[in-house]
Amino acid sequence: MSVRTWISAWWERRCAEREKNEQFKLDDFIAQMLQVRRLGPMSKTMGLMPGIRELAGKMDLGEAEKQMDRMEAIYNSMAVEEREYPEILNGSRRRRIADGAGVRTIEVNQFMRQFFMSRDMMHHVGGMGVGGKIDLMRKFMDRGRRD
Numbered sequence: 075m076s077v078r079t080w081i082s083a084w085w086e087r088r089c090a091e092r093e094k095n096e097q098f099k100l101d102d103f104i105a106q107m108l109q110v111r112r113l114g115p116m117s118k119t120m121g122l123m124p125g126i127r128e129l130a131g132k133m134d135l136g137e138a139e140k141q142m143d144r145m146e147a148i149y150n151s152m153a154v155e156e157r158e159y160p161e162i163l164n165g166s167r168r169r170r171i172a173d174g175a176g177v178r179t180i181e182v183n184q185f186m187r188q189f190f191m192s193r194d195m196m197h198h199v200g201g202m203g204v205g206g207k208i209d210l211m212r213k214f215m216d217r218g219r220r221d
Contacts, residue, residue, distance in 0.1 A: 098192065098196040099158070100158075100160050101157060111142060115139070144175065144177050144185075145185050147174075147177065148171060148175045148182055148185045151170075151172075151173075151174030151175040152171055160186060160189065168182045
């Protein structure tokens with residue numbers, strides 16, 4: 075078994091365990107984002123996924139890549155305690171994180187909102203099939219645009 079295969083299998087087991095225990099953490103959120111990045115450019119990656127292809131056509135993927143850079147900077151500007159317990163982020167902590175990441179406070183707020191939405195989605199997808207998960211993802215994306 076190659077190292078890459080072993081890591082992929084380990085990651086799948088870890089995610090399944092976290093889903094089962096309803097423990098989707100900020101570390102998991104950022105790790106998923108970084109995994110998507112390693113696949114290559116967003117335009118190529120999204121085009122390969124069945125059911126997601128039409129969603130990719132509606133998105134500005136260049137902006138999505140820039141947003142991923144900002145999200146990683148926000149995450150890296152957080153203290154370990156803030157990553158472990160994101161609920162403790164108050165206004166002054168969010169300002170400090172924004173200053174450290176070189177972004178506006180509103181972007182930190184959006185990042186946290188995306189994390190909480192993803193955590194809620196992970197909680198709901200437990201026993202769904204692939205089609206149900208894609209439909210749920212579409213609903214969450216639509217809800218995120220309205221916020």
